[in-house]
Amino acid sequence: MADDKKLTPRATDFSAWYNELVLRAELADYSPVRGCMVIRPNGYGIWERMQRALDDMFKATGHVNAYFPLFIPESYLHKEAQHVEGFAPETAVVTHGGGKQLEEPLVVRPTSETIIYSMFAKWVQSYRDLPLLYNQWANVVRWEMRTRLFLRTMEFLWQEGHTAHATHDEAEAEARQMLGVYRDFMEGWMAMPVVTGQKTESEKFAGALRTYACEAMMQDGKALQAGTSHNLGQNFAKAFELKFQSESGTIEHAWNTSWGVSTRMIGGLVMTHGDDNGMVTPPLLAPIEVVIIPIWRKDEDRAQVFEAADRLRGRLRDWERREPARLRVHVDLREGMTPGAKYYEWETRGVPLRLELGPRDIASNQCVLVRRDTRAKQTVSLDTIGEDIEETLEKMQTDLLSAARDRMDKNSYRGDITYDRFKEIMDAGGFVYAGWNGDPKVEAQVKEETKATIRVIPDEEFRSADAPTRCMVTGEPAKHEVVWARAY
Amino acid sequence: MADDKKLTPRATDFSAWYNELVLRAELADYSPVRGCMVIRPNGYGIWERMQRALDDMFKATGHVNAYFPLFIPESYLHKEAQHVEGFAPETAVVTHGGGKQLEEPLVVRPTSETIIYSMFAKWVQSYRDLPLLYNQWANVVRWEMRTRLFLRTMEFLWQEGHTAHATHDEAEAEARQMLGVYRDFMEGWMAMPVVTGQKTESEKFAGALRTYACEAMMQDGKALQAGTSHNLGQNFAKAFELKFQSESGTIEHAWNTSWGVSTRMIGGLVMTHGDDNGMVTPPLLAPIEVVIIPIWRKDEDRAQVFEAADRLRGRLRDWERREPARLRVHVDLREGMTPGAKYYEWETRGVPLRLELGPRDIASNQCVLVRRDTRAKQTVSLDTIGEDIEETLEKMQTDLLSAARDRMDKNSYRGDITYDRFKEIMDAGGFVYAGWNGDPKVEAQVKEETKATIRVIPDEEFRSADAPTRCMVTGEPAKHEVVWARAY
Numbered sequence: 001m002a003d004d005k006k007l008t009p010r011a012t013d014f015s016a017w018y019n020e021l022v023l024r025a026e027l028a029d030y031s032p033v034r035g036c037m038v039i040r041p042n043g044y045g046i047w048e049r050m051q052r053a054l055d056d057m058f059k060a061t062g063h064v065n066a067y068f069p070l071f072i073p074e075s076y077l078h079k080e081a082q083h084v085e086g087f088a089p090e091t092a093v094v095t096h097g098g099g100k101q102l103e104e105p106l107v108v109r110p111t112s113e114t115i116i117y118s119m120f121a122k123w124v125q126s127y128r129d130l131p132l133l134y135n136q137w138a139n140v141v142r143w144e145m146r147t148r149l150f151l152r153t154m155e156f157l158w159q160e161g162h163t164a165h166a167t168h169d170e171a172e173a174e175a176r177q178m179l180g181v182y183r184d185f186m187e188g189w190m191a192m193p194v195v196t197g198q199k200t201e202s203e204k205f206a207g208a209l210r211t212y213a214c215e216a217m218m219q220d221g222k223a224l225q226a227g228t229s230h231n232l233g234q235n236f237a238k239a240f241e242l243k244f245q246s247e248s249g250t251i252e253h254a255w256n257t258s259w260g261v262s263t264r265m266i267g268g269l270v271m272t273h274g275d276d277n278g279m280v281t282p283p284l285l286a287p288i289e290v291v292i293i294p295i296w297r298k299d300e301d302r303a304q305v306f307e308a309a310d311r312l313r314g315r316l317r318d319w320e321r322r323e324p325a326r327l328r329v330h331v332d333l334r335e336g337m338t339p340g341a342k343y344y345e346w347e348t349r350g351v352p353l354r355l356e357l358g359p360r361d362i363a364s365n366q367c368v369l370v371r372r373d374t375r376a377k378q379t380v381s382l383d384t385i386g387e388d389i390e391e392t393l394e395k396m397q398t399d400l401l402s403a404a405r406d407r408m409d410k411n412s413y414r415g416d417i418t419y420d421r422f423k424e425i426m427d428a429g430g431f432v433y434a435g436w437n438g439d440p441k442v443e444a445q446v447k448e449e450t451k452a453t454i455r456v457i458p459d460e461e462f463r464s465a466d467a468p469t470r471c472m473v474t475g476e477p478a479k480h481e482v483v484w485a486r487a488y
Numbered sequence: 489m490a491d492d493k494k495l496t497p498r499a500t501d502f503s504a505w506y507n508e509l510v511l512r513a514e515l516a517d518y519s520p521v522r523g524c525m526v527i528r529p530n531g532y533g534i535w536e537r538m539q540r541a542l543d544d545m546f547k548a549t550g551h552v553n554a555y556f557p558l559f560i561p562e563s564y565l566h567k568e569a570q571h572v573e574g575f576a577p578e579t580a581v582v583t584h585g586g587g588k589q590l591e592e593p594l595v596v597r598p599t600s601e602t603i604i605y606s607m608f609a610k611w612v613q614s615y616r617d618l619p620l621l622y623n624q625w626a627n628v629v630r631w632e633m634r635t636r637l638f639l640r641t642m643e644f645l646w647q648e649g650h651t652a653h654a655t656h657d658e659a660e661a662e663a664r665q666m667l668g669v670y671r672d673f674m675e676g677w678m679a680m681p682v683v684t685g686q687k688t689e690s691e692k693f694a695g696a697l698r699t700y701a702c703e704a705m706m707q708d709g710k711a712l713q714a715g716t717s718h719n720l721g722q723n724f725a726k727a728f729e730l731k732f733q734s735e736s737g738t739i740e741h742a743w744n745t746s747w748g749v750s751t752r753m754i755g756g757l758v759m760t761h762g763d764d765n766g767m768v769t770p771p772l773l774a775p776i777e778v779v780i781i782p783i784w785r786k787d788e789d790r791a792q793v794f795e796a797a798d799r800l801r802g803r804l805r806d807w808e809r810r811e812p813a814r815l816r817v818h819v820d821l822r823e824g825m826t827p828g829a830k831y832y833e834w835e836t837r838g839v840p841l842r843l844e845l846g847p848r849d850i851a852s853n854q855c856v857l858v859r860r861d862t863r864a865k866q867t868v869s870l871d872t873i874g875e876d877i878e879e880t881l882e883k884m885q886t887d888l889l890s891a892a893r894d895r896m897d898k899n900s901y902r903g904d905i906t907y908d909r910f911k912e913i914m915d916a917g918g919f920v921y922a923g924w925n926g927d928p929k930v931e932a933q934v935k936e937e938t939k940a941t942i943r944v945i946p947d948e949e950f951r952s953a954d955a956p957t958r959c960m961v962t963g964e965p966a967k968h969e970v971v972w973a974r975a976y
Contacts, residue, residue, distance in 0.1 A: 039555040069526065094583075096581040
């Protein structure tokens with residue numbers, strides 16, 4: 001419900017703004033269990049649209065969905081040495097079931113490599129059984145100490161892709177392909193530009209050969225790791241005896257990849273597009289794209305306005321030109337609430353377009369169309385309103401991406417940057433493209449001193465035309481250009 | 489992968505047939521965790537289509553989706569006395585998290601009434617906030633001792649609807665409406681006829697005022713409870729202080745309903761339509777509706793047949809008359825496998841239609857169409873194949889429902905039935921519509937002596953025209969006509 005208290009402005013306290021917005025826009029709420037969130041319909045509606053879009057992309061690239069158990073025998077987690085080191089400290093453990101103590105405790109999955117590859121091992125005998133291209137939509141649990149709604153919660157929803165291949169190169173191509181799918185989704189649907197690249201050894205997934213990531217820049221200049229894709233090599237195949245007979249008759253271990261994105265992306269959406277008035281949802285992901293607000297003062301106008309609003313909704317929903325997806329339209333017929341209060345509430349919730357419809361509008365066969373991001377108003381004829389809405393929604397989707405891209409470019413620093421200047425930038429917020437000698441000790445030192453981490457060794461298209469040749473910290477020859485930022 | 493061993497016939501051992509079919513059709517597999525299953529793509533694809541169809545029906549009746557935490561504080565379960573009695577013995581309990589023992593253990597949700605109504609209590613103040621019409625797609629865990637794939641597993645996937653209303657009558661109408669939605673889905677999509685009605689006091693949901701259910705008859709004459717809908721009264725509202733200010737200014741407790749169906753329905757699908765050759769999936773729920781098998785003997789034919797098969801697939805997938813959903817077509821291009829082995833495998837997996845396409849078919853611009861349920865073959869022209877396929881799929885969907893309905897009618901026994909005859913029927917399999925004096929002791933006695941339970945007090949349309957006036961067991965005046973059966 002609307003609350004007339006203004007949000008803390010972003011410039012005053014970005015973190016307070018974020019928390020207030022998520023609650024006020026009814027995206028999520030705190031639950032009675034520490035660190036677990038409730039995803040409310042306005043947030044879950046976004047997740048549903050994310051799921052649908054991603055699922056279509058996964059299927060178009062040949063993947064099928066399956067479901068594996070929530071519980072993992074504790075011993076399974078221990079079969080891959082790096083994996084257990086990374087995940088064991090943050091697991092939730094079931095010790096009792098059906099009133100009795102269990103012989104072997106069960107871990108609530110923090111991720112499903114171990115259980116899935118143990119099943120793959122059962123199903124794969126020959127190279128003919130490969131590749132296996134699986135995806136799972138599921139909840140996972142990681143025992144986090146400091147939680148934030150969507151960004152870091154003990155339980156979250158995600159998808160985890162898991163594949164098995166006959167060769168390293170096939171697995172590498174798959175990991176790369178899915179990183180590309182994520183990027184397409186984040187830019188095309190979320191209107192959130194990302195930098196893609198490879199994680200350093202110290203930042204890679206526990207048990208992976210190589211980890212690739214999509215890193216987005218939030219409005220405060222901090223990075224959000226929005227999706228990762230891992231070439232797992234043969235690490236898990238060896239741990240779980242996932243073997244196959246090759247075409248030439250030899251027995252070999254398979255090569256795996258895994259890749260995932262989660263409800264964390266909704267937090268990214270908030271921090272990419274939200275403003276001091278609340279949520280701004282990109283049209284393609286909005287549970288409601290258009291809200292119609294009937295306006296009346298005199299009681300005798302009410303029936304007429306309600307009827308016109310309802311007729312308009314019907315026309316828009318069945319609007320033929322919009323295929324395959326119908327326009328998602330809501331009419332706010334609540335009584336005892338001023339139009340202003342309704343505007344405020346729907347703005348807070350992030351609905352992309354508002355239609356204001358009063359008796360005089362109806363008389364002139366028109367209505368007022370208001371865009372959520374720019375708050376620009378235009379008066380449009382009811383005869384062409386379908387086209388106007390579609391055009392405005394498309395424009396808004398494109399504009400949101402451009403604005404986010406401009407902001408990312410403006411706050412990305414390249415060229416010769418001293419370590420002192422670097423520290424200033426990290427305090428102000430932004431990405432720094434700097435030379436690095438490749439030494440993990442230097443990486444650890446910078447993290448210790450500035451809280452910044454290497455987000456990625458960027459892919460070619462993101463590298464500077466004139467990349468630094470010296471390490472920013474040591475002045476030694478640079479092995480890579482890397483992207484530094486503080487991160488969520 | 490195909491396995492040339494025949495399934496145990498249903499007539500020999502229905503239970504062995506079921507287990508073998510589920511594994512052989514790759515619907516599900518056993519997991520390393522006792523009682524938990526892996527849902528394989530051929531089974532999960534059915535679940536995805538079930539989800540999509542039900543979700544559309546829920547939204548069409550005004551419901552929204554949300555997500556609530558997996559973990560429930562143990563104390564919450566204890567707030568509703570009957571509820572804890574019903575569910576506490578079968579919970580999985582998390583006692584450790586992040587390497588430490590928890591102050592209060594967390595229960596893995598067996599169902600979410602307690603956590604959801606505690607949140608509703610936070611969100612609802614006034615009658616204007618009602619009704620809340622929520623649904624959640626989630627996994628739940630119930631510590632079962634004897635498990636069967638799909639039918640009874642420790643973890644399963646389901647949807648749980650949870651609503652809050654201002655009056656008893658509104659809640660009652662909602663519980664009834666959702667029972668109707670379930671019935672429409674089971675008959676319309678699953679081709680599985682059901683008897684609907686009310687559960688007796690001893691069979692109702694722990695914490696409910698009234699429970700309604702859809703009961704289906706499996707091929708062995710046993711009942712499967714396929715979906716339930718509960719009017720929870722004010723029991724949970726009182727336990728969680730879910731209160732609102734009414735229009736007249738008084739403070740009242742809300743009225744709740746909950747309703748759910750689960751992956752158990754896939755087991756129902758198997759036992760309703762499966763045959764001694766394997767799975768038979770109703771076309772509307774089939775992950776693949778049509779499989780094209782190119783046939784060639786000589787190597788020089790291969791390219792031609794592959795190309796024709798691929799062209800046919802393209803034509804069928806883009807077939808314009810099929811809107812909004814496209815035909816789900818797969819071409820089996822595997823080499824080193826005879827056509828016969830492929831037929832066998834796709835039959836086992838339950839694909840509704842098979843198209844056989846060889847060089848001679850191509851020369852005569854035709855192919856052979858084989859229906860999975862009847863195994864009837866017809867030769868059809870490639871010019872009209874779209875229409876032929878659509879017609880055959882529609883016919884198959886209708887025929888499956890008719891066949892199941894005939895079987896249910898044939899194995900439902902009405903009129904004056906002695907308790908001795910009743911016992912014979914229960915041993916052979918079937919539903920008995922009998923008079924009952926309403927005494928729970930009689931109900932318990934019959935259960936003890938015959939393992940049969942009262943499935944429902946049937947809704948009016950299912951009652952016998954000439955309902956028994958005497959209790960089958962005691963001869964006393966009957967209070968209700970009830971449906972007895974052994975059940976899964």
